[in-house]
Amino acid sequence: MRVTIAGAGAVGRSVAQELLDNGHQVLLIDKDPGAINADTVSGAEWLLADACELSSLEESQMQQCDVVIAATGDDKVNLVVSLLAKTEFAVPRTVGRVNHPSNEWLFSESWGVDVLVSTPRLMSALVEEAVTVGDLVRLFTFRQSRANLVELTLPTDSPHLGQRVGNVTWPGDVALVAILRDQAILTPDADRSLEGGDELLFVASEERETEIARLLAPDEHPG
The missing domain is CATH 3.40.50.720 (NAD(P)-binding Rossmann-like Domain)
Structure with missing residues (x-):
């Protein structure tokens, strides 16, 4: 390239x-x-x-x-x-x-x-990522597709803890693109299970961001 x-x-x-x-x-x-x-x-x-x-x-x-x-x-x-x-x-x-x-x-x-x-946004996101679990952090925006790259650290009390990726009913206009675990980058295969502390990276429309947070961390984001 x-x-x-x-x-x-x-x-x-x-x-x-x-x-x-x-x-x-x-x-x-x-x-x-x-x-x-x-x-x-x-x-x-x-x-x-x-x-x-x-x-x-x-x-x-x-x-x-x-x-x-x-x-x-x-x-x-x-x-x-x-x-x-x-x-x-x-x-x-x-x-x-x-x-x-x-x-x-x-x-x-x-x-x-x-x-x-956005350099200021990325710095803010990194600070938020370091101190929050269960909160959705927007890393940057794809303007052409009107979607965002967002991150959520899976809390240990998530209802989807231990569940296979393929068994989770993800909201529409949401794609799980990577799982960061123990300094490794894992592909979100359907058979891979979710563990507490996983950093989940999604590409999602802005309208679906709240749904992701409520799905994976309902205690932090009550409906």
Whole structure:
């Protein structure tokens, strides 16, 4: 997969290294000469250019990208990059980084953003995850599909403790995508049983989030 990342700051470089380690092709774009340093992310391609300019994106051959990540520290830049990638180059998937919470509502399909990643929201979610069991934590939003990635840590008094995944009647518009247990990532096979302390990751519509919480942790979320 070919990925273009606009913004070669700490966030952009970290994401680039992860993608390279997983075997993907990565191009980093930044207009600051001081940010262009091939030694910091070996294996990546680099382009000194303004990602908000159409000519720069043409030079990057963005039409050949599978994913564009707008990861700069400027929300306006991230919106423009996402919009140009989607409308001018028909990039299949765009990911937009939100730096300021008040701008989160702008990162929508109208601006070409498929996946919104809000740094403040993620930090808040991680704090909530660390101190709560049975509460649903929204990690991020898929704007194009109007769904969210949410997490719930299964309490030890859940009525579904020990039950097979395939025997649970999940709400509509809800998909259990992973179970995190003892530092392992488990696939939610129908025969796998649920254990107390499991971190359950769901993709769900916003309307179904409360139903998930009431299903798995009714004591914390009475109807």
